Amino acid sequence: MNNPIVETFHLDWRLMLAQLINFGIVVLVLWFFALKPLSKKMQERARMIEKGLADAKESAERLAEAEKERKEIIQEARRQAQKILVEMDQNANQERGQILAKAEIEAERLSEEGKKQIETEKKQTIQQIKKEVADLVALATQKVLSGEVTEKIDAEVIQKALQEAERELKK
Numbered sequence: 001m002n003n004p005i006v007e008t009f010h011l012d013w014r015l016m017l018a019q020l021i022n023f024g025i026v027v028l029v030l031w032f033f034a035l036k037p038l039s040k041k042m043q044e045r046a047r048m049i050e051k052g053l054a055d056a057k058e059s060a061e062r063l064a065e066a067e068k069e070r071k072e073i074i075q076e077a078r079r080q081a082q083k084i085l086v087e088m089d090q091n092a093n094q095e096r097g098q099i100l101a102k103a104e105i106e107a108e109r110l111s112e113e114g115k116k117q118i119e120t121e122k123k124q125t126i127q128q129i130k131k132e133v134a135d136l137v138a139l140a141t142q143k144v145l146s147g148e149v150t151e152k153i154d155a156e157v158i159q160k161a162l163q164e165a166e167r168e169l170k171k
Contacts, residue, residue, distance in 0.1 A: 126169060130162050137161040 005011070141157050 126166075129165065129169070133161055133165050134158045 137158050141153075
């Protein structure tokens with residue numbers, strides 16, 4: 001049984017069988033003590049990575065949702081600010097109108113009071129002028145007629161002088 005391969009390579013089947021058994025034992029030891037725990041660790045690590053990716057995706061979705069909500073809040077705030085500005089403008093216009101109306105009424109009242117005061121002063125002045133003219137006419141008539149004037153003539157002369165004075169003042 002001399003096999004040329006066995007003789008050339010000096011192979012011993014018992015030694016090969018022992019090496020095969022040793023290799024099997026090493027594989028089993030590595031399988032139970034290294035590969036199985038390493039496989040578990042790798043699976044756990046894969047789950048953690050998947051969970052991290054899922055959490056990151058969820059966080060990105062929440063961030064996008066928060067950004068959208070922020071934009072909506074800003075738009076609503078702008079709409080409310082615009083509404084407030086319009087209301088303030090309307091209120092300002094309304095108040096301005098009320099103030100102008102009050103000022104116009106006050107100006108009219110002051111104008112009327114001024115006209116009344118001028119009219120009163122005019123009447124008083126006319127009365128004073130009438131009195132002074134009557135006194136002057138009476139004095140002049142008395143001097144011209146040298147004391148022979150009766151009260152009736154005096155009253156007529158005064159009345160005519162007053163009428164002429166009024167006509168002159170009306171012009």
